[in-house]
Amino acid sequence: MSNILLSNLIKIRWIAIFGQLIAILFVYFILKINIFLIPCIFALITSVSVNFYSYFLQKKKNNISDKQAFFFLLYDTIQLSVLLYLTGGIINPFIILIIAPIIISATYLVAIWTILLSLLSITLIFTLNYFYIPLEWNEAIIIPRTYQIGLLLSLLIAIIFIAVYVYLFATSARKISDALSETKLQLSNQKKITEVGSLSAAAVHELSTPLNTIFLVLNDFLKDKKLIKNLDVLEDIELLKSEAERCKNILLKLSKNPQNLKDNFLKKVKISDIVKINFEKFNTNKILKINTNNHVEKEIIFKDEIMYAVGNLIQNAIIYSEKFVFVDIKINTNIYNIIISDDGPGFPKDIIEKLGQPYVSKNKKGLGLGIFISKNLIEGLNGEIFFNNSKNNKAVVEINLNINKL
Secondary structure, three states, rough: OOOOOOOEEEEEEHHHHHHHHHHHHHHHHHOOOOOHHHHHHHHHHHHHHHHHHHHHHHOOEEEEOOHHHHHHHHHHHHHHHHHHHHHHHHHHHHHHHHHHHHHHHHHHOOOHHHHHHHHHHHHHHHHHHHHHOOOEEOOOOOOOOHHHHHHHHHHHHHHHHHHHHHHHHHHHHHHHHHHHHHHHHHHHHHHHHHHHHHHHHHHHHHHHHHHHHHHHHHHHHHHHHHHHHHHHHHHHHHHHHHEEEEEEHHHHHHHOOOOOOOOOOOOOOOOHHHHHHHHHOOOOOEEEEEEEOOOOOOEEEEEEHHHHHHHHHHHHHHHHOOOOOEEEEEEEEEEEEEEEOOOOOOOOOOOOOOOOOOOOOOOOOOOOOOOHHHHHHHHHHHOOOEEEEOOOEEEEEEEEEHHOOO
């Protein structure tokens, strides 16, 4: 499915139809240039028919596939070429408009459709250079052959250059847009995880008191000799106690969940605690070494952005480390300096300068969005993040966070 809305193509085609009609009538009636008026009007009526057909398609589905969009743009290119054939060919100043469908294709469609449309446009321009109905002017116009060839080459170069130029920039923009959407989704998921953790912590806190009361009452029942003489009542009491014991175990598991920082979102935490939580979450058999450089850590307000950004980087370090993950934490005035490194192979030289861009990965297993998301989350908090290799070629990620801006 393309990003092109059929309604937009319809609007653009209406503009083209009215523009072409005005140009044709102006040339024929005002400038008194003898052109084939009926065939030109017929070409416009064909476009009107296509637009009405498009209108009925739009009622069913406004989003169209890449293939459908290509054929609509293909028609627009051919229709314009027919009008150019009837009105002077390549020397018609409106020849430049043949580039418009290519720009739309390069912006929104995959490369293959843009290549096909560009090849067709080039073929049509070559054809119009040799086969066309010349305009009958009142005065002679002599166009040097060299100039005509130059005009032809300029159009061909313009088509190729604009198609490549627009496609590269549009592809980059689409990647960034998709990656930012993924960032928002991941952050939203992180917030939900935090909410669940907070709710479970609150549930443990709130339910522990009534559960203890239930145990006290059940124990009193078991001490009552009159009650326990009735076997049916005794069975019910023991069943209630076993179910209460089960609830107690469930709450105990919830209380041990590392996601449950506290039930207060405004709780202040240390960066080292966030590092430990994420290391426990992703670690299997690696060893974490944290160095706080004898600084007394300043606490910051817990934010999901920091939790998820640091979590991504810690997870990467765990994946690529041999045995150890190192986290060095320094505090310079109001700047939290966090350096995450590992004893793995380091960042490959061919991607180190691209780190932080979407879809750049050390391997082909992931989408290459983890570091991009972390970078955007850190920078969204007015922080800085840098990627490099150490002297012994080990991966190093450095984060600077201004405590006053968190």
